[in-house]
Amino acid sequence: MNKPNLAVVFGGQSSEHDISCLSAPNVIDHIDKEKYNLYLIGITKEGHWVLVDKVEDIRDGSWRNSQISAVLSLDATKKGMYLITEDKTAFQPLDVVFPVLHGLWGEDGTIQGILEMAKIPYVGCGVLASAVSMDKFVTKELVSRLGIRQAAFVPVLREQLEKDEEAILARVEKELGYPVFVKPSRAGSSCGVNKAVDRASLRFALSEASQHDRKILVEEMIVGREIECAVLGGYEAKASGVGEILSAADFYDFDAKYNNADSRTIVDPDLPKDVVERVRESAVRIFAGVDGYGLSRVDFFVKADGEVVFNEINTLPGFTAISMYPMLWEQRGVSKDELVEELIRLAFARP
Ligand SMILES: Nc1ncnc2c1ncn2[C@@H]1O[C@H](COP(=O)(O)OP(=O)(O)O)[C@@H](O)[C@H]1O
Ligand SMILES: [Mg+2]
Known part of the structure; x- marks a missing residue:
């Protein structure tokens, strides 16, 4: 052959x-x-x-x-x-x-x-799962139907911002208070993501986010550990164990992700078993909920009381030398060679 x-x-x-x-x-x-x-x-x-x-x-x-x-x-x-x-x-x-x-x-x-x-x-997710998962706005709508906890948010459109910024500031203050996280609906690597602690920084954050996308999310800040889970398989996929992001900065911004050597990722962090299981189960349900196929990394916050809060799903997660996705599979005994081969096999096997 x-x-x-x-x-x-x-x-x-x-x-x-x-x-x-x-x-x-x-x-x-x-x-x-x-x-x-x-x-x-x-x-x-x-x-x-x-x-x-x-x-x-x-x-x-x-x-x-x-x-x-x-x-x-x-x-x-x-x-x-x-x-x-x-x-x-x-x-x-x-x-x-x-x-x-x-x-x-x-x-x-x-x-x-x-x-x-x-x-x-x-290789990887099809058109629908890719488009849905890229758009944090649409992902939220789909995931909310699964009954999985997410950060409360105020949706903002660029044109609303241009027309009546004061009304948006007032709505955020009334519904969420400070601090909040402001992010473009479709971006990644923390581009255009900012934390706002008062009116002035909220104005700045909205303007930054609006440069990346017409749709912006203003989210309640979740205080918790950042826990990620890898998913691999066909439409019925499996979850890996979990990993944790220890950001060297106030939050996991672009610099903390790629430039700051003090940021660390830990595979199999110290977490109660039931919390890990909830994360893994939610990851698979969210993957299926967006019609995922092949691979995804699903990111969560875990609060001090053990509550699991979904943050985002990445359908083509980083595969760099320090990336969590391949590391989580290695920890499960799947080498990078085997992982890449399985992803290619799944591409040919897509029903
Ligand atoms: N609601 C939130 N509460 C607390 N931290 C947040 C929140 N949203 C985002 N962050 C922080 O910002 C980082 C980037 O945001 P994220 O939604 O993951 O966007 P990206 O797609 O760019 O990775 C997260 O890893 C986290 O550190
Ligand atoms: Mg992220």
């Missing part, structure tokens, strides 16, 4: 472009090259798709100089990509795609939609 052609797509147009470039080598290193012919497709921040020669080019950033355009064919009778240079165009068939893209135009159902059109199997 011929080896399947597998393309890893990384980079992307979102604010999490750089994180994707850290995740991708970590995925690629664990793909079985005996089993698959590997193709690397990088998407620049501007949205230019290029064929990338080797994983080292991702590590040193030189992939952006590639002179070969990679254009996915949308023709379902001709599955693959066109490789275009100045003087020639070649067609390269593809059997499966592994999107290692975080955030908008990657984790939000857009690339999943392209691959559905092209009828090329791909």
